Amino acid sequence: MVNYYSADFILPATSEPLKNGTVAVGPDGAILGLYPEDSLSLQDVNVTKLEGIIVPGFINSHCHLELSYLYNKIPQKEGLLSFIKNIISLRKSLKNTEEVMREADRQMWENGIVAVADVSNNIDSKKIKENSSIYYYTFIELLSFEPDKAKDVFREGSELLEQFSPLHASIVPHAPYSASKELFRFIGKFCGETGSPVTIHNQESEDENKLYRYKSGEFLNFYKELGINIDFFKPQARNSIQSIIPLIPVQQKTMLVHNTYTSLKDIYFILRSNRSVTWCFCPNANLYIEDRLPKVEMFQYHDFNITVGTDSLASNTSLCMLSELKTLHLNFPGLLLTETINWATINGAKFLGIDKEYGSIEKGKRPGLNLITHTEGLKISAESKVQKLV
Structure with missing residues:
Protein backbone atom coordinates (compact mmCIF):
# COMPACT_ATOMS: atom_id res chain seq x y z
CA MET A 1 0.00 0.00 0.00
CA VAL A 2 1.25 3.46 -0.93
CA ASN A 3 0.84 6.20 1.69
CA TYR A 4 0.62 9.87 0.77
CA TYR A 5 1.56 12.53 3.33
CA SER A 6 1.04 16.26 2.89
CA ALA A 7 2.16 19.04 5.27
CA ASP A 8 2.56 22.79 5.43
CA PHE A 9 6.11 22.26 4.21
CA ILE A 10 8.31 19.37 3.13
CA LEU A 11 12.06 19.86 3.59
CA PRO A 12 13.71 17.26 1.33
CA ALA A 13 17.23 18.39 2.45
CA THR A 14 18.71 18.22 -1.06
CA SER A 15 16.18 20.45 -2.82
CA GLU A 16 14.06 23.50 -2.13
CA PRO A 17 11.27 23.43 0.47
CA LEU A 18 7.93 22.29 -0.91
CA LYS A 19 4.99 24.28 0.43
CA ASN A 20 1.82 22.20 0.86
CA GLY A 21 3.61 19.42 -0.98
CA THR A 22 2.97 15.70 -0.82
CA VAL A 23 5.34 12.75 -0.49
CA ALA A 24 4.44 9.22 -1.58
CA VAL A 25 5.91 6.32 0.37
CA GLY A 26 5.83 2.66 -0.57
CA PRO A 27 5.14 -0.22 1.83
CA ASP A 28 8.89 -0.78 2.23
CA GLY A 29 9.50 2.86 3.19
CA ALA A 30 10.89 3.83 -0.21
CA ILE A 31 10.12 7.31 -1.48
CA LEU A 32 8.02 6.96 -4.64
CA GLY A 33 7.60 10.63 -5.45
CA LEU A 34 7.38 14.26 -4.32
CA TYR A 35 4.48 16.35 -5.60
CA PRO A 36 3.79 20.09 -5.49
CA GLU A 37 0.48 21.46 -4.26
CA ASP A 38 -2.54 20.56 -6.47
CA SER A 39 -0.53 18.11 -8.56
CA LEU A 40 -2.67 16.34 -11.17
CA SER A 41 -0.93 13.10 -10.17
CA LEU A 42 -2.77 13.18 -6.85
CA GLN A 43 -6.28 13.14 -8.25
CA ASP A 44 -8.37 10.33 -6.73
CA VAL A 45 -5.60 9.61 -4.19
CA ASN A 46 -6.20 9.52 -0.43
CA VAL A 47 -3.72 12.03 1.05
CA THR A 48 -3.09 12.30 4.79
CA LYS A 49 -2.95 16.04 5.47
CA LEU A 50 -0.78 17.08 8.41
CA GLU A 51 0.07 20.34 10.16
CA GLY A 52 3.77 21.03 10.42
CA ILE A 53 6.95 20.23 8.51
CA ILE A 54 7.92 16.86 7.05
CA VAL A 55 11.67 16.18 7.17
CA PRO A 56 13.89 13.13 6.54
CA GLY A 57 14.78 10.77 9.36
CA GLY A 359 19.47 11.72 4.73
CA SER A 360 17.08 13.23 2.17
CA ILE A 361 13.61 12.79 0.74
CA GLU A 362 14.38 11.63 -2.78
CA LYS A 363 12.80 9.06 -5.03
CA GLY A 364 14.23 5.60 -4.39
CA LYS A 365 15.67 6.36 -0.95
CA ARG A 366 14.40 4.96 2.36
CA PRO A 367 15.31 7.83 4.68
CA GLY A 368 12.43 7.61 7.12
CA LEU A 369 10.02 10.52 7.52
CA ASN A 370 9.45 12.77 10.52
CA LEU A 371 6.77 15.38 11.15
CA ILE A 372 7.76 18.42 13.19
CA THR A 373 4.65 19.97 14.75
CA HIS A 374 3.91 23.30 16.46
CA THR A 375 5.76 25.29 13.81
CA GLU A 376 5.32 28.74 12.31
CA GLY A 377 6.05 28.63 8.62
CA LEU A 378 9.62 27.36 8.39
CA LYS A 379 10.40 28.03 12.04
CA ILE A 380 10.43 25.70 15.02
CA SER A 381 9.49 26.79 18.53
CA ALA A 382 10.05 25.67 22.10
CA GLU A 383 6.76 23.75 21.78
CA SER A 384 7.76 21.90 18.61
CA LYS A 385 7.61 18.10 18.78
CA VAL A 386 8.71 15.32 16.47
CA GLN A 387 6.43 12.52 15.30
CA LYS A 388 7.83 9.56 13.38
CA LEU A 389 5.75 8.90 10.24
CA VAL A 390 7.80 6.19 8.53
Whole structure:
Protein backbone atom coordinates (compact mmCIF):
# COMPACT_ATOMS: atom_id res chain seq x y z
CA MET A 1 0.00 0.00 0.00
CA VAL A 2 1.25 3.46 -0.93
CA ASN A 3 0.84 6.20 1.69
CA TYR A 4 0.62 9.87 0.77
CA TYR A 5 1.56 12.53 3.33
CA SER A 6 1.04 16.26 2.89
CA ALA A 7 2.16 19.04 5.27
CA ASP A 8 2.56 22.79 5.43
CA PHE A 9 6.11 22.26 4.21
CA ILE A 10 8.31 19.37 3.13
CA LEU A 11 12.06 19.86 3.59
CA PRO A 12 13.71 17.26 1.33
CA ALA A 13 17.23 18.39 2.45
CA THR A 14 18.71 18.22 -1.06
CA SER A 15 16.18 20.45 -2.82
CA GLU A 16 14.06 23.50 -2.13
CA PRO A 17 11.27 23.43 0.47
CA LEU A 18 7.93 22.29 -0.91
CA LYS A 19 4.99 24.28 0.43
CA ASN A 20 1.82 22.20 0.86
CA GLY A 21 3.61 19.42 -0.98
CA THR A 22 2.97 15.70 -0.82
CA VAL A 23 5.34 12.75 -0.49
CA ALA A 24 4.44 9.22 -1.58
CA VAL A 25 5.91 6.32 0.37
CA GLY A 26 5.83 2.66 -0.57
CA PRO A 27 5.14 -0.22 1.83
CA ASP A 28 8.89 -0.78 2.23
CA GLY A 29 9.50 2.86 3.19
CA ALA A 30 10.89 3.83 -0.21
CA ILE A 31 10.12 7.31 -1.48
CA LEU A 32 8.02 6.96 -4.64
CA GLY A 33 7.60 10.63 -5.45
CA LEU A 34 7.38 14.26 -4.32
CA TYR A 35 4.48 16.35 -5.60
CA PRO A 36 3.79 20.09 -5.49
CA GLU A 37 0.48 21.46 -4.26
CA ASP A 38 -2.54 20.56 -6.47
CA SER A 39 -0.53 18.11 -8.56
CA LEU A 40 -2.67 16.34 -11.17
CA SER A 41 -0.93 13.10 -10.17
CA LEU A 42 -2.77 13.18 -6.85
CA GLN A 43 -6.28 13.14 -8.25
CA ASP A 44 -8.37 10.33 -6.73
CA VAL A 45 -5.60 9.61 -4.19
CA ASN A 46 -6.20 9.52 -0.43
CA VAL A 47 -3.72 12.03 1.05
CA THR A 48 -3.09 12.30 4.79
CA LYS A 49 -2.95 16.04 5.47
CA LEU A 50 -0.78 17.08 8.41
CA GLU A 51 0.07 20.34 10.16
CA GLY A 52 3.77 21.03 10.42
CA ILE A 53 6.95 20.23 8.51
CA ILE A 54 7.92 16.86 7.05
CA VAL A 55 11.67 16.18 7.17
CA PRO A 56 13.89 13.13 6.54
CA GLY A 57 14.78 10.77 9.36
CA PHE A 58 17.49 12.24 11.57
CA ILE A 59 21.15 11.19 11.51
CA ASN A 60 22.65 11.37 15.01
CA SER A 61 26.30 12.12 14.26
CA HIS A 62 27.64 11.57 17.77
CA CYS A 63 26.42 9.31 20.55
CA HIS A 64 27.74 6.93 23.24
CA LEU A 65 25.05 4.26 23.57
CA GLU A 66 27.11 2.34 26.13
CA LEU A 67 27.00 5.30 28.56
CA SER A 68 23.19 5.25 28.79
CA TYR A 69 23.38 3.74 32.29
CA LEU A 70 24.91 7.01 33.53
CA TYR A 71 21.69 8.97 32.90
CA ASN A 72 21.19 11.57 35.60
CA LYS A 73 24.26 10.32 37.50
CA ILE A 74 26.69 13.18 36.75
CA PRO A 75 26.23 16.76 38.00
CA GLN A 76 25.75 19.42 35.34
CA LYS A 77 27.89 22.45 34.49
CA GLU A 78 30.99 21.40 36.47
CA GLY A 79 33.35 21.36 33.49
CA LEU A 80 34.93 18.67 31.32
CA LEU A 81 37.56 17.43 33.77
CA SER A 82 35.00 16.94 36.54
CA PHE A 83 32.80 15.11 34.01
CA ILE A 84 35.66 12.78 32.99
CA LYS A 85 36.54 12.02 36.61
CA ASN A 86 32.91 11.14 37.30
CA ILE A 87 32.83 8.83 34.27
CA ILE A 88 35.97 7.02 35.48
CA SER A 89 34.62 6.68 39.01
CA LEU A 90 31.11 5.58 38.04
CA ARG A 91 32.39 3.00 35.55
CA LYS A 92 34.10 1.29 38.47
CA SER A 93 31.03 1.32 40.72
CA LEU A 94 28.05 0.90 38.37
CA LYS A 95 27.21 -1.94 36.00
CA ASN A 96 26.02 -1.37 32.44
CA THR A 97 23.03 -3.41 31.22
CA GLU A 98 21.49 -4.27 27.88
CA GLU A 99 18.15 -3.03 29.20
CA VAL A 100 19.23 0.60 29.52
CA MET A 101 20.92 0.56 26.11
CA ARG A 102 17.83 -0.99 24.55
CA GLU A 103 15.70 1.77 26.08
CA ALA A 104 18.06 4.45 24.73
CA ASP A 105 17.92 2.81 21.29
CA ARG A 106 14.12 2.77 21.47
CA GLN A 107 14.08 6.43 22.53
CA MET A 108 16.19 7.44 19.54
CA TRP A 109 14.00 5.49 17.11
CA GLU A 110 10.81 7.05 18.49
CA ASN A 111 12.45 10.48 18.24
CA GLY A 112 12.91 9.97 14.52
CA ILE A 113 16.58 8.98 14.47
CA VAL A 114 17.33 6.45 11.74
CA ALA A 115 21.14 6.30 11.83
CA VAL A 116 23.74 6.86 14.56
CA ALA A 117 27.49 7.41 14.62
CA ASP A 118 28.15 5.71 17.94
CA VAL A 119 31.33 5.71 19.99
CA SER A 120 32.23 2.53 21.89
CA ASN A 121 35.00 1.49 24.27
CA ASN A 122 33.83 -2.11 24.61
CA ILE A 123 31.61 -4.77 23.03
CA ASP A 124 28.60 -4.16 25.32
CA SER A 125 26.43 -2.43 22.69
CA LYS A 126 26.89 -4.94 19.85
CA LYS A 127 23.79 -7.06 20.52
CA ILE A 128 21.55 -3.97 20.76
CA LYS A 129 22.90 -2.66 17.46
CA GLU A 130 22.47 -5.99 15.71
CA ASN A 131 18.78 -6.10 16.63
CA SER A 132 17.99 -2.41 16.18
CA SER A 133 15.91 -0.75 13.45
CA ILE A 134 18.53 2.01 13.51
CA TYR A 135 21.62 1.92 11.29
CA TYR A 136 24.73 2.12 13.50
CA TYR A 137 28.29 2.95 12.54
CA THR A 138 30.52 2.19 15.53
CA PHE A 139 33.67 4.19 16.22
CA ILE A 140 35.90 2.13 18.48
CA GLU A 141 37.57 4.73 20.64
CA LEU A 142 41.18 4.33 21.76
CA LEU A 143 42.77 6.15 24.68
CA SER A 144 46.45 6.35 25.61
CA PHE A 145 48.41 9.55 26.09
CA GLU A 146 51.57 7.58 26.88
CA PRO A 147 53.59 6.93 23.70
CA ASP A 148 55.05 3.61 24.87
CA LYS A 149 51.54 2.15 25.23
CA ALA A 150 50.30 3.16 21.79
CA LYS A 151 51.13 -0.12 20.06
CA ASP A 152 49.41 -2.30 22.65
CA VAL A 153 46.33 -0.06 22.79
CA PHE A 154 46.06 -0.10 19.00
CA ARG A 155 46.33 -3.91 18.99
CA GLU A 156 43.54 -4.17 21.58
CA GLY A 157 41.42 -1.81 19.48
CA SER A 158 41.99 -3.96 16.40
CA GLU A 159 40.82 -7.03 18.31
CA LEU A 160 37.67 -5.17 19.43
CA LEU A 161 37.06 -4.12 15.84
CA GLU A 162 37.05 -7.79 14.83
CA GLN A 163 34.53 -8.56 17.57
CA PHE A 164 32.13 -5.95 16.16
CA SER A 165 32.14 -7.68 12.77
CA PRO A 166 30.01 -7.78 10.63
CA LEU A 167 28.68 -4.41 11.86
CA HIS A 168 30.10 -1.24 10.30
CA ALA A 169 32.95 -0.01 12.50
CA SER A 170 36.38 1.65 12.53
CA ILE A 171 39.09 2.66 15.01
CA VAL A 172 39.42 6.29 16.18
CA PRO A 173 41.33 8.35 18.77
CA HIS A 174 39.33 9.73 21.68
CA ALA A 175 40.71 13.28 21.93
CA PRO A 176 43.96 15.25 21.64
CA TYR A 177 44.45 15.12 25.43
CA SER A 178 43.99 11.34 25.59
CA ALA A 179 45.75 10.03 22.49
CA SER A 180 49.49 10.30 21.89
CA LYS A 181 51.01 11.28 18.55
CA GLU A 182 52.11 7.68 18.19
CA LEU A 183 48.55 6.42 18.65
CA PHE A 184 47.29 9.02 16.15
CA ARG A 185 49.81 7.75 13.62
CA PHE A 186 48.80 4.09 14.10
CA ILE A 187 45.13 5.00 13.65
CA GLY A 188 45.83 7.34 10.74
CA LYS A 189 47.76 4.64 8.87
CA PHE A 190 45.02 2.06 9.49
CA CYS A 191 42.13 4.33 8.50
CA GLY A 192 44.06 5.67 5.52
CA GLU A 193 44.47 2.13 4.22
CA THR A 194 40.87 1.07 4.85
CA GLY A 195 39.21 4.37 3.90
CA SER A 196 37.37 4.41 7.23
CA PRO A 197 36.11 7.74 8.61
CA VAL A 198 37.64 9.20 11.77
CA THR A 199 35.90 11.07 14.56
CA ILE A 200 37.64 12.98 17.39
CA HIS A 201 36.37 14.81 20.47
CA ASN A 202 37.74 18.30 19.91
CA GLN A 203 38.32 21.31 22.17
CA GLU A 204 35.59 20.64 24.74
CA SER A 205 37.62 22.54 27.32
CA GLU A 206 39.94 25.54 27.26
CA ASP A 207 42.32 23.44 29.37
CA GLU A 208 42.89 21.25 26.29
CA ASN A 209 44.23 24.30 24.44
CA LYS A 210 46.31 25.35 27.47
CA LEU A 211 47.86 21.89 27.57
CA TYR A 212 48.96 22.01 23.96
CA ARG A 213 49.88 25.68 23.80
CA TYR A 214 51.72 26.12 27.09
CA LYS A 215 51.74 22.72 28.85
CA SER A 216 49.69 24.28 31.63
CA GLY A 217 46.16 24.07 33.03
CA GLU A 218 44.18 21.49 34.95
CA PHE A 219 45.13 18.54 32.73
CA LEU A 220 48.55 18.48 34.42
CA ASN A 221 46.91 17.71 37.76
CA PHE A 222 44.57 15.25 36.06
CA TYR A 223 47.45 13.20 34.64
CA LYS A 224 49.23 13.32 38.00
CA GLU A 225 46.12 11.96 39.76
CA LEU A 226 46.01 9.11 37.23
CA GLY A 227 49.69 8.36 37.74
CA ILE A 228 50.61 9.32 34.16
CA ASN A 229 54.03 10.88 33.65
CA ILE A 230 53.93 13.41 30.81
CA ASP A 231 57.55 14.59 30.95
CA PHE A 232 57.75 13.51 27.29
CA PHE A 233 55.13 16.07 26.24
CA LYS A 234 56.40 19.44 25.01
CA PRO A 235 54.26 22.57 24.60
CA GLN A 236 53.28 23.03 20.97
CA ALA A 237 52.75 26.82 21.05
CA ARG A 238 49.43 26.33 19.25
CA ASN A 239 45.97 24.97 19.99
CA SER A 240 45.28 21.24 20.15
CA ILE A 241 43.50 20.89 16.81
CA GLN A 242 46.37 22.57 14.97
CA SER A 243 48.72 20.06 16.57
CA ILE A 244 46.86 16.86 15.79
CA ILE A 245 45.32 17.48 12.35
CA PRO A 246 48.73 17.10 10.60
CA LEU A 247 48.88 13.56 12.05
CA ILE A 248 45.80 12.54 10.05
CA PRO A 249 46.18 11.57 6.35
CA VAL A 250 45.14 14.38 4.00
CA GLN A 251 42.53 12.25 2.22
CA GLN A 252 40.94 11.05 5.48
CA LYS A 253 37.31 11.96 6.19
CA THR A 254 37.46 13.41 9.71
CA MET A 255 34.68 14.62 12.01
CA LEU A 256 35.60 16.95 14.87
CA VAL A 257 33.02 16.77 17.65
CA HIS A 258 31.98 19.51 20.12
CA ASN A 259 34.43 22.31 19.10
CA THR A 260 33.32 24.37 22.09
CA TYR A 261 36.60 26.26 22.33
CA THR A 262 37.60 26.26 18.66
CA SER A 263 38.88 29.65 17.49
CA LEU A 264 38.77 31.44 14.17
CA LYS A 265 42.51 30.80 13.82
CA ASP A 266 41.81 27.08 14.21
CA ILE A 267 39.19 27.24 11.49
CA TYR A 268 41.57 29.03 9.10
CA PHE A 269 44.22 26.42 9.90
CA ILE A 270 41.77 23.66 8.90
CA LEU A 271 40.90 25.50 5.70
CA ARG A 272 44.57 25.78 4.75
CA SER A 273 45.13 22.09 5.48
CA ASN A 274 42.87 21.09 2.55
CA ARG A 275 41.47 18.22 4.59
CA SER A 276 37.96 16.77 4.45
CA VAL A 277 36.75 17.96 7.85
CA THR A 278 33.20 17.77 9.19
CA TRP A 279 32.28 19.76 12.30
CA CYS A 280 29.75 18.15 14.66
CA PHE A 281 27.86 20.14 17.30
CA CYS A 282 26.24 18.59 20.39
CA PRO A 283 24.77 21.75 21.96
CA ASN A 284 22.83 20.21 24.84
CA ALA A 285 25.87 18.23 25.97
CA ASN A 286 28.04 21.36 25.73
CA LEU A 287 25.64 23.17 28.05
CA TYR A 288 25.39 20.14 30.35
CA ILE A 289 29.17 19.87 30.79
CA GLU A 290 30.75 23.30 30.25
CA ASP A 291 27.66 25.55 30.17
CA ARG A 292 28.98 27.00 26.93
CA LEU A 293 28.24 26.64 23.22
CA PRO A 294 30.58 26.74 20.22
CA LYS A 295 30.62 29.94 18.17
CA VAL A 296 28.41 28.38 15.54
CA GLU A 297 28.35 31.43 13.25
CA MET A 298 32.11 31.10 12.66
CA PHE A 299 31.65 27.70 11.07
CA GLN A 300 28.59 28.26 8.91
CA TYR A 301 30.22 30.96 6.77
CA HIS A 302 32.95 28.70 5.43
CA ASP A 303 30.87 26.09 3.59
CA PHE A 304 31.89 23.31 5.98
CA ASN A 305 30.01 20.05 6.26
CA ILE A 306 28.28 20.55 9.64
CA THR A 307 26.44 17.83 11.54
CA VAL A 308 24.59 17.49 14.85
CA GLY A 309 24.71 14.84 17.58
CA THR A 310 23.09 14.16 20.93
CA ASP A 311 26.15 12.83 22.78
CA SER A 312 25.19 10.37 25.53
CA LEU A 313 22.70 10.17 28.36
CA ALA A 314 25.67 10.76 30.67
CA SER A 315 25.76 14.33 29.33
CA ASN A 316 22.21 14.91 28.13
CA THR A 317 18.67 14.60 29.41
CA SER A 318 17.37 12.95 26.22
CA LEU A 319 18.49 11.54 22.89
CA CYS A 320 16.47 13.80 20.62
CA MET A 321 17.79 15.59 17.57
CA LEU A 322 14.90 18.06 17.51
CA SER A 323 15.87 19.09 21.03
CA GLU A 324 19.40 19.82 19.76
CA LEU A 325 17.99 21.93 16.92
CA LYS A 326 15.78 23.85 19.37
CA THR A 327 18.85 24.74 21.45
CA LEU A 328 20.74 25.88 18.36
CA HIS A 329 17.88 28.07 17.11
CA LEU A 330 17.22 29.52 20.56
CA ASN A 331 20.83 30.59 20.99
CA PHE A 332 21.55 31.49 17.37
CA PRO A 333 18.33 33.07 16.07
CA GLY A 334 19.92 33.87 12.71
CA LEU A 335 20.02 30.18 11.79
CA LEU A 336 17.54 28.94 9.18
CA LEU A 337 15.72 25.63 9.59
CA THR A 338 16.42 24.85 5.93
CA GLU A 339 20.10 24.89 6.91
CA THR A 340 20.03 23.12 10.27
CA ILE A 341 17.79 20.31 8.98
CA ASN A 342 20.61 19.52 6.55
CA TRP A 343 23.01 19.38 9.51
CA ALA A 344 20.70 16.88 11.21
CA THR A 345 20.10 14.71 8.12
CA ILE A 346 21.96 14.67 4.81
CA ASN A 347 25.28 15.99 6.12
CA GLY A 348 25.60 13.20 8.66
CA ALA A 349 24.57 10.66 6.04
CA LYS A 350 27.28 11.94 3.70
CA PHE A 351 29.95 11.65 6.38
CA LEU A 352 28.95 8.06 7.14
CA GLY A 353 28.72 7.20 3.44
CA ILE A 354 25.04 6.21 3.67
CA ASP A 355 23.53 9.10 1.69
CA LYS A 356 22.36 6.81 -1.13
CA GLU A 357 19.78 5.43 1.29
CA TYR A 358 19.39 7.99 4.08
CA GLY A 359 19.47 11.72 4.73
CA SER A 360 17.08 13.23 2.17
CA ILE A 361 13.61 12.79 0.74
CA GLU A 362 14.38 11.63 -2.78
CA LYS A 363 12.80 9.06 -5.03
CA GLY A 364 14.23 5.60 -4.39
CA LYS A 365 15.67 6.36 -0.95
CA ARG A 366 14.40 4.96 2.36
CA PRO A 367 15.31 7.83 4.68
CA GLY A 368 12.43 7.61 7.12
CA LEU A 369 10.02 10.52 7.52
CA ASN A 370 9.45 12.77 10.52
CA LEU A 371 6.77 15.38 11.15
CA ILE A 372 7.76 18.42 13.19
CA THR A 373 4.65 19.97 14.75
CA HIS A 374 3.91 23.30 16.46
CA THR A 375 5.76 25.29 13.81
CA GLU A 376 5.32 28.74 12.31
CA GLY A 377 6.05 28.63 8.62
CA LEU A 378 9.62 27.36 8.39
CA LYS A 379 10.40 28.03 12.04
CA ILE A 380 10.43 25.70 15.02
CA SER A 381 9.49 26.79 18.53
CA ALA A 382 10.05 25.67 22.10
CA GLU A 383 6.76 23.75 21.78
CA SER A 384 7.76 21.90 18.61
CA LYS A 385 7.61 18.10 18.78
CA VAL A 386 8.71 15.32 16.47
CA GLN A 387 6.43 12.52 15.30
CA LYS A 388 7.83 9.56 13.38
CA LEU A 389 5.75 8.90 10.24
CA VAL A 390 7.80 6.19 8.53
